[in-house]
Amino acid sequence: MKNKNVKVENRVQAEAFGRMNGNVLELIPLYAAGFRQIISEFERIHGRVPTADELLWLESEHLGRDITQN
Numbered sequence: 001m002k003n004k005n006v007k008v009e010n011r012v013q014a015e016a017f018g019r020m021n022g023n024v025l026e027l028i029p030l031y032a033a034g035f036r037q038i039i040s041e042f043e044r045i046h047g048r049v050p051t052a053d054e055l056l057w058l059e060s061e062h063l064g065r066d067i068t069q070n
Contacts, residue, residue, distance in 0.1 A: 008049045009039050015052035020068050031067065034059050 013035050017024050020031075038058045042050040050058065060067045 005049060012049055012052050012055055016055045019056060
């Protein structure tokens with residue numbers, strides 16, 4: 001089960017990074033740790049991995065700005 005979740009987590013993060021404006025290689029170090037933390041907490045509370053939309057929304061809320069915009 002854990003292996004399946006890792007694949008889902010990776011897919012969700014890749015989709016989220018794809019929706020953000022900017023160079024993905026520059027965005028990864030800025031947001032990857034926050035994404036992992038959100039995924040872990042969300043999965044603990046809700047029993048599932050968040051969607052890319054939920055991940056982007058939660059990180060935007062945390063930072064107080066829309067991270068999909070420049």
